Amino acid sequence: MNFFKRAWLNVWAKKGRSVLLILVSSAILMFVLAGLLIRSAAVKATETAKTDAGATMTLSANRQAAFKKMQSSSSSSSSKSSRPKLTLTPVKLSDAKRIAKLSNIKSYNVTSSTTANAKSYETVSTSTGMSDSSGGGPGGMKSTSSSSGDTQINGVTATALTTDFTDNQSKITKGRGIKASDQGTNNVVIEKDLASQNNLTVGDTMTIKETTGSKSTRKVKVVGIYKASSTSSVSAGPMSTDPANTIYASYTLANTIKGSKYTGTADSVTFNVTNPAKASATKKAGNKLISSKYALSTDDASYQAIKASMDSVEGFANKIVWLVAIAGTIILALIVILMIRERRFEIGVLLSLGEARWKIVAQFFTEMLMVIVVALAIAGVGGQFVGNQLGSQLVSQSTTTQTSSSRTSGQPGGSGQPGGGSGGMRGGAGGPGSTTNSTKTKNPDLEITVSAVDLAELGGFGLAITFLSIMIASGGILRLEPKKVLIS
Amino acid sequence: MLRTEGLGYWYQDKEQPLFQDINLEFEEGQSYAILGHSGTGKTTFLSLIAGLDKPREGDIFLNDRSLKQIGLTNYRRHDxxxxxxxxxxxxxxSPLNNLLTAMAITNARHAGDRGYAQRVLNDLGIGDELLTRNVQRLSGGQQQRVAIARTMCCDAKLVVADEPTGNLDEDNTKEVIDQFQRIAHDQQKCVIIVTHEPDVAARCDHQYRLENKQFVQLD
Known part of the structure; x- marks a missing residue:
């Protein structure tokens, strides 16, 4: 293959031109690589978002079905005194366990909230200018069977599974949080302000008084102290007690306080979904396992927000790749056309010696290939830098867009209802500390690193650009008549 | 060896041909000069017998095989x-790489033989110190000798030259013509030189003049 040697001799002899070609090719490939890197980083970030941002699926009473039932009872009943009530059926834990066995469920958190009155301690009072309500919790419907205490008890499987703690709105400052092993115990985690006001610390006991039934007192043991951020009060609603009066306990304790009929039930159960992309399929599968009294709702807003943002970054990166590749092909083709024009005599001599035209084209292709190999190495080094600069610019741009759009679409409190009890369920599913996903999301930083796959892909692009530009330019070689070049 | 039959060529108007009905024969071991004024068509004739263009009419035969049969690329490569x-x-x-490249393209017997190429160049007065120097740094006479060496390294039996001494001084002209004579007589090749210099033509074995669209033998 004599054309390989000719190509090498030419590239080596015409160093200036070769360096210029290497620089142009490097610039083109650098931008192609930057696009490829941003694209793969965006794909990776979306994958990471699946685990980091996650999605949840909440099993709770079907309010719509209950409301319809109430309406139909209302229309059939003529007596005002026996006006039907909205009765929400507590979630059965046995149903929750069946759903938890679905393949896409990572873990689940049982939430059962209630209220109690302080007995051995003073609650933190907030002067809001509003009097304390003695009826049902705010946002809920007043029920004859419910009455509100001054202490909010959030029964959970584990505090670590609640969004208040996962989002760092609440932090354990002393002791520990509630764990699954606390089931059946009277262990509680109290707020820092409540603890300091009553000189309570980890290991102390405090007494609460139930608000229903026999209104008996119950001693609970403080196993941890947490600090709540002020934003927690927002979700509790304007009529709730101070957020510092919220104590966390195992859901079994909350159920015991609510009454014996609540054993083995919950206000809601939140399932953490392994793959947010399959959240709706999991919801569909879950719906088959429960009766119409219950409803499953999914909350994958965080994942969707990150996915939308990364999709936009990926889309832009794709455009960069293709635009640069096309522009690069055109630029290189023009350079090669000019190069071939100035080498007409050489082509003529080769043709006069009987060289096949395809071998002449192959010589030019080999020359460009040698240039591209060096350019690939340069682009491999510089592409990461360009990719990082472009990537961070794109992410910050995308975050701005996302923030402005979430301001208009986000709803306070997420999917949960803001506080309050309803019907037989004291404390709604959306009470303070409930496991609802916040729409507040942070775009992941793009981790832009050059991998062997990226370089291989870039090599493919480089090869394609070289091949196309040579093909475009070699039309002249195929038409060239040696007589016209060599004999004037 | 080489024969033209009814050869004719024109550019645009068939009624105004450069030459027509040319019937010539060229033999191995002989050198031929084709003389003529500028524009008479002697270079065009050379481009036809060199396989760089196709005749408008007639045909060219190499050892009784038509160039159409041989194919122009094949003809240029081997013949x-x-x-x-x-x-x-x-x-x-460099001069050396020029020869090696030509030998490789034409699949010459000595293809890849650096020693052979070196000897041919040395015989033509290209010393060892010039062998690896870029050809652009050689004088006109030296470059023409490299070009002649290239023809000698290839196995083609027909050597055609278009004004080979046009850019050379008297001494170099004499040297180059001597080389062509040696190629014809020693290597038993057919050498056809197109020139407008009567002195150069006089040193060839046979002379033809192209005038009035016909070749006239002078010797």
């Missing part, structure tokens, strides 16, 4: 070697 007035060497190569 003919061309020397140009402007040398037309590969300007990014």
């Amino acid at each position: 003919v070697a061309i020397v140009f007035q402007a040398y037309n060497l590969f300007n990014y190569m």
Whole structure:
């Protein structure tokens, strides 16, 4: 293959031109690589978002079905005194366990909230200018069977599974949080302000008084102290007690306080979904396992927000790749056309010696290939830098867009209802500390690193650009008549 | 060896041909000069017998095989070697690489034999110190000798030259013509030189003049 040697001799002899070609090719490939890197980083970030941002699926009473039932009872009943009530059926834990066995469920958190009155301690009072309500919790419907205490008890499987703690709105400052092993115990985690006001610390006991039934007192043991951020009060609603009066306990304790009929039930159960992309399929599968009294709702807003943002970054990166590749092909083709024009005599001599035209084209292709190999190495080094600069610019741009759009679409409190009890369920599913996903999301930083796959892909692009530009330019070689070049 | 039959060529108007009905024969071991004024068509004739263009009418036969049958690319690769007035060497190569490249393309017997190429160049006065120097740094006479060496390294039996001494001084002209004579007589090749210099033509074995669209034998 004599054309390989000719190509090498030419590239080596015409160093200036070769360096210029290497620089142009490097610039083109650098931008192609930057696009490829941003694209793969965006794909990776979306994958990471699946685990980091996650999605949840909440099993709770079907309010719509209950409301319809109430309406139909209302229309059939003529007596005002026996006006039907909205009765929400507590979630059965046995149903929750069946759903938890679905393949896409990572873990689940049982939430059962209630209220109690302080007995051995003073609650933190907030002067809001509003009097304390003695009826049902705010946002809920007043029920004859419910009455509100001054202490909010959030029964959970584990505090670590609640969004208040996962989002760092609440932090354990002393002791520990509630764990699954606390089931059946009277262990509680109290707020820092409540603890300091009553000189309570980890290991102390405090007494609460139930608000229903026999209104008996119950001693609970403080196993941890947490600090709540002020934003927690927002979700509790304007009529709730101070957020510092919220104590966390195992859901079994909350159920015991609510009454014996609540054993083995919950206000809601939140399932953490392994793959947010399959959240709706999991919801569909879950719906088959429960009766119409219950409803499953999914909350994958965080994942969707990150996915939308990364999709936009990926889309832009794709455009960069293709635009640069096309522009690069055109630029290189023009350079090669000019190069071939100035080498007409050489082509003529080769043709006069009987060289096949395809071998002449192959010589030019080999020359460009040698240039591209060096350019690939340069682009491999510089592409990461360009990719990082472009990537961070794109992410910050995308975050701005996302923030402005979430301001208009986000709803306070997420999917949960803001506080309050309803019907037989004291404390709604959306009470303070409930496991609802916040729409507040942070775009992941793009981790832009050059991998062997990226370089291989870039090599493919480089090869394609070289091949196309040579093909475009070699039309002249195929038409060239040696007589016209060599004999004037 | 080479025969033309009814050869004719015109550019645009058939009624105004450069030449027509040319019937000539060229033999191995002989040198031929084709004389003529500028524009008479002698270079065009050379381009036809060199396989760089196709005749408008008639045919060219090499050892009784038509060039149409042989194919122009094949013919140029194996059967003919061309020397140009402007040398037309590969300007990014040394004399040695020019020869090796030509030998490789034409699949010459000595393809890849650096020693052979070196000897041929040395015989033509290209010393060892010039062998690896870029051809652009050689004088006109030296470049033309490299071009002649290229034809000698290839196995083609027909050597055609277009004004090979056009850019050379008297001494170099004499030297180059001597080389062509040696190629014809020693290597038993057929050498056809197109020239407008009667002195150059006089040193060839046979002379033809192209005038009034016909070749006239002078010797």
